Amino acid sequence: DTGVSQDPRHKITKRGQNVTFRCDPISEHNRLYWYRQTLGQGPEFLTYFQNEAQLEKSRLLSDRFSAERPKGSFSTLEIQRTEQGDSAMYLCASSFDGQGDPEAFFGQGTRLTVV
Amino acid sequence: GDSVTQMEGPVTLSEEAFLTINCTYTATGYPSLFWYVQYPGEGLQLLLKATKADDKGSNKGFEATYRKETTSFHLEKGSVQVSDSAVYFCALSEGGFKTIFGAGTRLFVKA
Numbered sequence: 001d002t003g004v005s006q007d008p009r010h011k012i013t014k015r016g017q018n019v020t021f022r023c024d025p026i027s028e029h030n031r032l033y034w035y036r037q038t039l040g041q042g043p044e045f046l047t048y049f050q051n052e053a054q055l056e057k058s059r060l061l062s063d064r065f066s067a068e069r070p071k072g073s074f075s076t077l078e079i080q081r082t083e084q085g086d087s088a089m090y091l092c093a094s095s096f097d098g099q100g101d102p103e104a105f106f107g108q109g110t111r112l113t114v115v
Numbered sequence: 116g117d118s119v120t121q122m123e124g125p126v127t128l129s130e131e132a133f134l135t136i137n138c139t140y141t142a143t144g145y146p147s148l149f150w151y152v153q154y155p156g157e158g159l160q161l162l163l164k165a166t167k168a169d170d171k172g173s174n175k176g177f178e179a180t181y182r183k184e185t186t187s188f189h190l191e192k193g194s195v196q197v198s199d200s201a202v203y204f205c206a207l208s209e210g211g212f213k214t215i216f217g218a219g220t221r222l223f224v225k226a
Contacts, residue, residue, distance in 0.1 A: 004158075033213060042119075042204050042216030043159070056212060091159070093214075103149075104214055108158040 004107035006092050012113045013082055020078045021110045025094030032075050033104060034067055035091040036060065043091050049075060050097065082114045117142045121205045121217035128195055129225050136190040136220045138179075138205035146207040148172075148181050148188040149214070153202045162190075162203070200224045 005024040013019050025032050030051050035043035046065070047057045051072035061067075064082075069075040079086055089109040095102040122137040140148065150162040150172070163172030168183035177192045188205060205217040 040218070042206070042218050043214075045213040045215065048213055093159075103161050103164065104208075105161075106151075106159040 004092055004094050004105050006090075006107035006110050008110055009108065010111045010113075012115060015084060015114055016081055018078065018080045019082060019112065020076055021090055021092075021112075023075045023077070023092030023094075023107060025073070025075070025092070026096075026105055027073075029094035029096050029105070030072065031095045031097055031102070031104075032069055033093045033095075034075070034077050035093065037089040037091055037109070038087075046077075079112075082112075084114045087112055087114045117146065117207060117209065117215050119205050119207055119215055119217035121203075121220055124202075124219070124221040125223055126220060127223045127225065130197055131194045132224075134190070134192040134195045134199075134222070136203055136205075136222070138188045138190065138217060140186050140188065140205075140207050142186075142207055142209060144209050146209045148179070149206040149208065150177070150179055150188070150190050151204040151206055151216070153204065153219070155201070159204070195222070195224045197224045197226050 007022045032049045034046040037043045047067050049069040064080045067077045089111050091109045093104040093106045095104045118141045147166045149164045151159045152162045163174040165172040165181035171180045179190045202219045202221045204219045206214045208214045
């Protein structure tokens with residue numbers, strides 16, 4: 001297993017279009033997280049899955065955003081009717097639900113540019 | 116809510132200089148604390164962590180001590196190298212449900 005994989009790495013889209021990103025976590029990890037990172041800022045939490053259940057969503061996740069993890073393995077993040085303010089790096093991370101606070105392993109991200 | 120504040124960058128040092136990047140946190144409980152590093156063109160990587168008060172995390176010559184009394188987790192390295200140039204993020208997690216990050220501090224090390 002080579003780590004958390006995200007696809008695509010880069011996406012340029014026109015305002016108003018829909019986009020979908022995919023994340024493949026480390027295979028034995030049951031927790032999966034999505035974050036958004038804008039230039040000069042740290043990652044901001046968007047949502048979190050434990051297996052296939054979406055357990056928490058940030059208020060940053062407007063109704064144009066939806067995330068799924070249908071079989072508790074890979075996850076998708078869809079943004080509908082994209083806006084220029086959605087331009088950011090979208091990061092996926094995964095961890096194993098063990099004792100204490102587990103380390104999150106991050107993918108390299110999908111950079112979205114809305115023009 | 117929980118939050119992390121770290122010193123603004125960029126920090127520019129000469130090779131072999133001493134590094135300190137300050138980080139303080141606000142949390143309702145007893146979080147675990149982390150430093151992540153992001154090298155140019157790469158993803159976030161965990162640098163070190165500490166899970167309880169007075170724990171010291173260390174890795175690659177970097178150290179940070181979990182200070183509950185001052186709610187701090189400052190990152191230090193005795194002698195930086197050009198290869199340490201990166202963005203460093205202080206972070207906390209409570210219960211492992213999400214990680215809250217600081218804004219990041221960019222470090223430039225000159226040869």
